[in-house]
Amino acid sequence: MSGTDLLLFMDHLDLQCAGARAALALARRLEARLDALYVADLPAAAFSLPEAVPVQLEETRRRCAEAELHGEAWRTLLSSQGLTGVWRVAQGDSVQTVCQAASGYDLLVMERSQQRSDAPVGFGKVSRSVFGTGRPVLVVPDTVAIGEIGARVLVAWNGSRESAIALAAAAPLLRQAAEVIVLDGSSMLPDDAIPVLPPPGLADWLQRHGIRAHIEEFDSGPTHAAGPLLLEAAHARRTDLIVMGAWSRSRLAEMMLGGTTRHLFMHSDLPMLVAH
Numbered sequence: 001m002s003g004t005d006l007l008l009f010m011d012h013l014d015l016q017c018a019g020a021r022a023a024l025a026l027a028r029r030l031e032a033r034l035d036a037l038y039v040a041d042l043p044a045a046a047f048s049l050p051e052a053v054p055v056q057l058e059e060t061r062r063r064c065a066e067a068e069l070h071g072e073a074w075r076t077l078l079s080s081q082g083l084t085g086v087w088r089v090a091q092g093d094s095v096q097t098v099c100q101a102a103s104g105y106d107l108l109v110m111e112r113s114q115q116r117s118d119a120p121v122g123f124g125k126v127s128r129s130v131f132g133t134g135r136p137v138l139v140v141p142d143t144v145a146i147g148e149i150g151a152r153v154l155v156a157w158n159g160s161r162e163s164a165i166a167l168a169a170a171a172p173l174l175r176q177a178a179e180v181i182v183l184d185g186s187s188m189l190p191d192d193a194i195p196v197l198p199p200p201g202l203a204d205w206l207q208r209h210g211i212r213a214h215i216e217e218f219d220s221g222p223t224h225a226a227g228p229l230l231l232e233a234a235h236a237r238r239t240d241l242i243v244m245g246a247w248s249r250s251r252l253a254e255m256m257l258g259g260t261t262r263h264l265f266m267h268s269d270l271p272m273l274v275a276h
Helices: 018-030 050-068 071-080 094-104 125-133 161-176 202-208 223-236 251-257 260-267
Strands: 005-010 033-041 087-092 107-112 137-141 152-157 179-184 214-217 241-245 272-275
Touching: 005 018, 005 094, 018 033, 018 107, 018 137, 018 161, 033 050, 033 094, 050 087, 071 087, 087 094, 094 107, 094 125, 107 125, 125 137, 152 161, 152 223, 161 241, 161 272, 179 202, 179 223, 202 214, 223 241, 223 260, 241 260
Parallel strands: 005 033, 005 107, 033 087, 107 137, 152 179, 152 241, 179 214, 241 272
Antiparallel strands: 137 272
16 A cells, blocks of 8 residues: 545446546556545525425435444445545535535545536636535546556646646656656746746756656647647547646636637536646
8 A cells, every 4th residue: 555545526326437446546546545425415505495494404414324334335445446435425515515525635636527507617616616625635526537647647737836746746656657757838837927937947856856748848838828729639648638727827717718628617527736
C-alpha cells in the first residue's frame, strides 16, 4: 500500500459506473485505499415547506437504508481487485457533505454527467466540490470507457497557482506514467507575474520529482481557443488523463466569456485531474 487514500463520491448506486471504474483503476495504479461515499441528498430547500419535511426525511432515510445494503458488494468488488476500503453512507447537502468528508483524503473522484447537469457549468455539484474541498479531484465523464488511468498523461501547464496544485497532486501518477506530455502555456502570463514553482522552473521541478516528461510550448492564441486545442492535443497523443488547474479565473467570467475549464467540463471525453 502506498499510503494514499482515495474517496469516490456516489450519488447513485451503480457500482459499474464510469466513476467507480475510474476510481478502481486509479487505486490499482497507486496501490491506494479506496473508500466510497454515497450521499442521500437533503438540500436546505427541502425544509422550505414545513408540511413537506416529514416526507423528505422519510425518503432520505429510505435511500440511506437501501444504500447500506450495497456495502458488502463494494467490499467484494475491492477484494476482487486486491484493494481495500469501506462503504460510507451519509445524508445532507451533497456538496457540503462531500467537501467535509474529503478533507482527510488525498484525492476525490467524482463522476460528471455529460448529458444532464444540476446547474450551469461551474455551479453544479462537481464544480462546487472542486472549489470547496481543497483537494484535487478526478473528474470522470459518465460516458468515458475506462481502461488505464495514468499510463499516458497530458499536463496543461499555464503557470497559475491552480495548475501548480494540480501538478503536485498528480506527481505520484506522473512518476509511474509511461509517457508524460506537458503543454507549457506559461508564456502567456504577464512578465511581472511571480513564478509559482521554485527557480529555475518547470523542467527542473519535474526532474527533481522524478518525472520524465516531454515539454512542448503551447500557444493557443485567444483564451477561448485553449480548451478545444487541449482536447485535440490529448486525443492526438492518445492520452488517458488530463492534468490541469481549474477555474483560474472566476466561474462567472468563464461562463460569460468562455474558458478552458468550462469547455473541458462540457466536452471532454477523458478523465481530468483538476485542482483549484
